[in-house]
Amino acid sequence: MSEPLILGIETSCDETGVALVRGCELLGDSVASSVDQHVRFGGVVPEVASRAHLEAMTPTVRRALDDAGVKLSDVDAVAVTAGPGLAGALLVGVSAAKAYAMALGKPLYGVNHLVGHVAVDQLEHGPLPKPSIALLVSGGHTSLLLVNDLATDVVSLGDTVDDAAGEAYDKVARLLELPYPGGPPIDQAAQRGNPKTIRFPRGKWGDGTYDFSFSGLKTAVARHVEDSERRGDPLVVADIAAAFQESVVDVLTRKAVDACVEHGVSTLVISGGVAANSALRALAQQRCTEAGIELRVPRPRLCTDNGAMIAALGAEVVAAGLPPSALDLATDTSLPVESPLAV
Amino acid sequence: MLLLAFDTATPAVTAAIGETTPDGAFTLRAGASSVDARRHGELLTPTIQDLLTESGLVLGDLDHIAVGIGPGPYTGLRVGLATGHALADALGIPCHGVTTLDTLAFATKRTGPFLGLTDARRKEVFWARYDDHLTRVGEVRVDRPAEIDTEGLPLIGDGARMYAEALGVDGQGAEALEPLLPDAAAMAELALRRLHAGLPLPEPAPLYLRRPDAVEPGAPKKVRQWVK
Numbered sequence: 001m002s003e004p005l006i007l008g009i010e011t012s013c014d015e016t017g018v019a020l021v022r023g024c025e026l027l028g029d030s031v032a033s034s035v036d037q038h039v040r041f042g043g044v045v046p047e048v049a050s051r052a053h054l055e056a057m058t059p060t061v062r063r064a065l066d067d068a069g070v071k072l073s074d075v076d077a078v079a080v081t082a083g084p085g086l087a088g089a090l091l092v093g094v095s096a097a098k099a100y101a102m103a104l105g106k107p108l109y110g111v112n113h114l115v116g117h118v119a120v121d122q123l124e125h126g127p128l129p130k131p132s133i134a135l136l137v138s139g140g141h142t143s144l145l146l147v148n149d150l151a152t153d154v155v156s157l158g159d160t161v162d163d164a165a166g167e168a169y170d171k172v173a174r175l176l177e178l179p180y181p182g183g184p185p186i187d188q189a190a191q192r193g194n195p196k197t198i199r200f201p202r203g204k205w206g207d208g209t210y211d212f213s214f215s216g217l218k219t220a221v222a223r224h225v226e227d228s229e230r231r232g233d234p235l236v237v238a239d240i241a242a243a244f245q246e247s248v249v250d251v252l253t254r255k256a257v258d259a260c261v262e263h264g265v266s267t268l269v270i271s272g273g274v275a276a277n278s279a280l281r282a283l284a285q286q287r288c289t290e291a292g293i294e295l296r297v298p299r300p301r302l303c304t305d306n307g308a309m310i311a312a313l314g315a316e317v318v319a320a321g322l323p324p325s326a327l328d329l330a331t332d333t334s335l336p337v338e339s340p341l342a343v
Numbered sequence: 344m345l346l347l348a349f350d351t352a353t354p355a356v357t358a359a360i361g362e363t364t365p366d367g368a369f370t371l372r373a374g375a376s377s378v379d380a381r382r383h384g385e386l387l388t389p390t391i392q393d394l395l396t397e398s399g400l401v402l403g404d405l406d407h408i409a410v411g412i413g414p415g416p417y418t419g420l421r422v423g424l425a426t427g428h429a430l431a432d433a434l435g436i437p438c439h440g441v442t443t444l445d446t447l448a449f450a451t452k453r454t455g456p457f458l459g460l461t462d463a464r465r466k467e468v469f470w471a472r473y474d475d476h477l478t479r480v481g482e483v484r485v486d487r488p489a490e491i492d493t494e495g496l497p498l499i500g501d502g503a504r505m506y507a508e509a510l511g512v513d514g515q516g517a518e519a520l521e522p523l524l525p526d527a528a529a530m531a532e533l534a535l536r537r538l539h540a541g542l543p544l545p546e547p548a549p550l551y552l553r554r555p556d557a558v559e560p561g562a563p564k565k566v567r568q569w570v571k
Contacts, residue, residue: 040559041557041558041559041560042559042560045555045557047417047555047556047557048555048557050417050418050421051417051549051551051555053421053425054421054424054425054428054549057425057428057429058428058429058432061429061432062432072432072433087418088417088418088421091384091418091421091422091425092421092425093425094384095384095387095388095421095422095423095425095426095429096425096426096428096429097429098387098388098426099388099425099426099427099428099429099430099433100429100432100433102388102391102392102402102430103402103429103430103433103434104433171563174560174563175563219566222563222565222566223566226565226566326389327388327389327392328385328386328388328389329385330382330384330385331384
């Protein structure tokens with residue numbers, strides 16, 4: 001019982017997540033999602049998400065405590081997502097976290113959502129080797145990171161210059177008349193399709209950077225769909241989905257493995273909502289095995305937004321002896337990934 | 344009975360600690376307000392800590408929390424509500440709501456009818472009619488100022504100052520429209536008075552009065568509009 005008990009609170013997008021973590025052990029977590037309320041709009045509506053966070057906040061804290069079998073008074077520190085994320089959504093979690101910390105008389109740590117996605121892997125696979133490379137792929141982010149230390153030293157190697165990978169899935173799903181969010185239905189359709197029938201572009205392929213681009217790919221899919229309709233050709237959704245997906249995962253895994261090789265790093269972590277994608281997991285495993293790299297992918301529940309990732313990073317920050325955030329902590333919608341702890 | 348009150352539904356962040364004796368006499372233990380429409384989230388908890396220090400109290404001494412439920416611009420409004428819910432949850436004490444316009448009205452001590460108005464942004468105001476400082480008539484509403492029938496009654500609140508011309512009160516000085524923003528000292532007194540009298544207070548749930556702005560998407564935009 002030497003390690004402190006961390007309460008983690010996450011509200012950066014459409015998931016209200018709360019969890020309790022001690023060291024690398026996840027004791028309990030609870031997530032309330034407003035995704036169903038966003039489906040008809042084809043994307044997250046910030047005001048809808050913020051309203052849902054406020055309603056879900058304290059009940060989710062209670063469920064997480066029950067799940068962990070601990071009392072609020074057992075908590076040693078409160079960690080909360082300070083950014084990046086939606087302004088109004090972040091503010092609900094940060095306000096609640098400040099109140100819990102103040103009422104408990106325990107320190108508050110405003111932490112980085114993106115680094116949390118990497119830290120969460122420790123709850124499944126144990127301490128992360130230093131350094132590691134991390135690929136974060138979600139509806140809002142596509143980042144390649146060199147993680148020397150989760151609490152103190154994270155370097156951004158590259159990012160998407162336009163759409164996030166998950167955003168590309170959502171947009172292509174709409175073109176193919178598949179439901180939102182687009183990741184799971186495209187992944188399913190792709191398993192029945194032949195990726196070799198269409199060749200879609202690989203954005204920023206071989207450009208010597210670790211950046212990504214998916215907006216050209218989305219436009220190429222739109223052109224293909226329109227041209228097929230104009231010619232009266234049948235649309236083979238499975239083949240389009242497979243070819244699109246191959247283009248996405250090809251670039252993601254290639255650049256991630258290249259980064260490991262260039263930096264002499266033997267561990268790759270893939271996290272974020274898109275890490276649940278079967279093609280990404282399969283190709284990443286194949287290429288990591290070929291290159292002698294250990295691949296770590298948390299289970300899908302931990303890949304999507306949750307409180308566990310924030311509590312896990314909070315535990316690292318506390319263990320590193322970093323100073324807590326002040327109660328006037330501000331949210332930062334574009335908190336850089338180089339700042340695991342918000343100041 | 345000790346009560347912590349705060350409201351973040353207007354550009355003001357206002358907080359106060361009030362106390363009633365067993366016979367119902369009210370004392371303000373501490374109160375503070377600041378006006379910064381963009382920093383509610385940063386200001387509220389430090390303000391509460393300052394009040395505790397000033398009054399020599401700790402959070403564990405509190406018996407009740409009262410939080411402003413608006414209506415008011417949503418992002419700031421939620422700061423107060425999220426704080427109130429979490430504090431009450433952690434302390435194991437009740438959290439009550441107070442309608443922000445009722446706090447404004449209570450502070451006037453007026454004995455005759457008047458309207459209270461606050462800024463709702465988008466060229467609209469949140470408003471309600473009062474028979475006196477304790478008695479609201481009907482629900483709180485959101486409307487364009489020019490659409491409100493003021494019946495020639497006195498107007499109070501920041502909404503009246505912002506839209507003085509449309510409301511036909513532009514000859515009056517700002518003092519005539521006071522208070523412009525809610526003060527938690529009045530709110531604490533109002534809430535404690537009701538609790539002491541055994542009267543209900545609203546649930547601590549936001550009064551949004553509008554649906555979220557969101558439109559369902561149409562068909563995807565064509566990328567080959569130039570192709571016949």
